[in-house]
Amino acid sequence: MLPQPFKKAKPIIRKIEQHGCKAYFVGGCVRDYLLQREIGDIDIATSASPEEIKQIFTKVIPVGIEHGTVIVRHDHQSYEVTTFRIDGNYSDQRHPDSVTFIDRIDEDLRRRDFTINALAMDGNGYILDLFEGQKDLRDKLIRTVGNAADRFQEDPLRIIRALRFTSRLGFTIHPETMEAMINVKSSIQSLAVERIQSELAKFFSGPHINQGLDYLKKSGVYTELPIIKDNLQLIYMLPKPMIPLHSFGELIALMYYLDDSITITDWVKQWKCSNKTKEEALQLNTAIKDYITFGLHPWLIYKLNEKYFEGFIRLIQCIKLNGDLSLQGLKDKAETLPIQSKNDLAFNGYDLIDLFPEAEKGPWMQETLHKIEKAVVTGKLENYNETIKEWIKWNPPEIN
Ligand code: ATP
Numbered sequence: 001m002l003p004q005p006f007k008k009a010k011p012i013i014r015k016i017e018q019h020g021c022k023a024y025f026v027g028g029c030v031r032d033y034l035l036q037r038e039i040g041d042i043d044i045a046t047s048a049s050p051e052e053i054k055q056i057f058t059k060v061i062p063v064g065i066e067h068g069t070v071i072v073r074h075d076h077q078s079y080e081v082t083t084f085r086i087d088g089n090y091s092d093q094r095h096p097d098s099v100t101f102i103d104r105i106d107e108d109l110r111r112r113d114f115t116i117n118a119l120a121m122d123g124n125g126y127i128l129d130l131f132e133g134q135k136d137l138r139d140k141l142i143r144t145v146g147n148a149a150d151r152f153q154e155d156p157l158r159i160i161r162a163l164r165f166t167s168r169l170g171f172t173i174h175p176e177t178m179e180a181m182i183n184v185k186s187s188i189q190s191l192a193v194e195r196i197q198s199e200l201a202k203f204f205s206g207p208h209i210n211q212g213l214d215y216l217k218k219s220g221v222y223t224e225l226p227i228i229k230d231n232l233q234l235i236y237m238l239p240k241p242m243i244p245l246h247s248f249g250e251l252i253a254l255m256y257y258l259d260d261s262i263t264i265t266d267w268v269k270q271w272k273c274s275n276k277t278k279e280e281a282l283q284l285n286t287a288i289k290d291y292i293t294f295g296l297h298p299w300l301i302y303k304l305n306e307k308y309f310e311g312f313i314r315l316i317q318c319i320k321l322n323g324d325l326s327l328q329g330l331k332d333k334a335e336t337l338p339i340q341s342k343n344d345l346a347f348n349g350y351d352l353i354d355l356f357p358e359a360e361k362g363p364w365m366q367e368t369l370h371k372i373e374k375a376v377v378t379g380k381l382e383n384y385n386e387t388i389k390e391w392i393k394w395n396p397p398e399i400n
């Protein structure tokens with residue numbers, strides 16, 4: 001009996017087959033099924049062309065037609081359906097120069113990175129295993145499909161992916177694959193940094209991150225990574241044991257805590273991070289600093305967006321400041337704050353103008369409102385309009 005996620009996706013396979021084409025589950029989902037791990041995205045490989053898929057299904061989103069990938073929506077779920085293909089040269093080491101669609105799965109499996117990722121399964125649960133992927137799963141081994149040096153040369157991102165799988169799965173790297181990683185590692189320089197970032201974030205989130213870090217050091221791959229290559233000490237400064245982090249923003253916040261000579265802006269620029277990652281790193285950094293100085297202060301909880309609570313707890317544990325912060329504890333504390341946001345203040349800019357009608361508008365207004373906000377959040381001032389007005393009389397703003 002196939003597990004539920006496959007059962008749910010089986011009608012897609014069947015429908016493609018009814019049109020005379022072949023279709024298989026491939027890649028990570030087959031690997032994770034055989035490992036009895038939770039199954040993430042279900043990917044399907046098919047001999048049908050993207051055009052044919054568009055005709056077969058009603059809800060198709062063309063996400064990467066040039067690479068043969070479309071998304072099929074089925075039963076409120078998205079499935080990546082990719083036409084069997086072989087990749088041309090990777091002359092820029094970013095994308096294959098061309099892809100050729102083919103009608104046999106064996107060549108499609110051959111282009112995949114590791115034996116454990118080159119497994120396919122048909123609609124009846126029959127496993128297609130051309131490169132001893134199941135044996136490597138049993139032996140917990142990461143091994144390239146084909147000659148390791150060639151495969152890493154072709155796309156050096158696979159070097160980072162090998163590390164990612166050690167950290168995520170706790171597998172060891174086959175000696176020949178490891179040797180090639182060491183020999184080819186300088187090609188990492190030619191990769192688009194966004195691709196490295198996304199794999200490295202997954203690397204740091206693995207439950208076996210400590211084993212992963214041993215491989216990162218032993219392979220010397222860290223000497224090829226932006227910023228780290230110019231600050232090799234960083235890798236050795238990581239806490240021991242390291243605990244898994246869930247995002248690149250958390251990683252930047254940790255790195256900046258360990259060595260503040262490299263600013264968050266430097267990290268964001270050199271790793272080409274999104275504004276979202278930058279915001280996360282900045283918020284976490286402020287929270288860690290406040291925590292070190294003032295402990296679990298109401299202002300810290302107020303300023304930290306709730307979506308970063310878990311990341312904050314992870315970082316606090318990681319740098320061993322305190323082990324017993326809990327998510328629920330933080331949420332409870334957040335709920336009991338006198339206000340949740342500036343909008344809840346019983347006093348605003350218009351009230352301030354009313355109090356000082358003669359004064360010219362300027363930065364003093366923001367500063368005063370900020371002081372009021374902080375006094376209310378920290379319980380020094382009650383959130384009543386009259387009380388706040390009274391407070392201002394005793395704490396007059398510096399208008400200049
Ligand atoms: P996860 O469960 O973490 O998503 P995954 O194995 O599905 O792991 P993806 O990055 O989603 O990893 O890739 C899907 C599949 O595509 C892989 O299992 C592998 O077969 C193939 N693949 C991905 N990237 C590469 C690459 N750079 N070179 C060769 N094959 C790749």
Ligand code: MG
Pocket residue numbers: 028040041
């Ligand atoms: Mg995947």
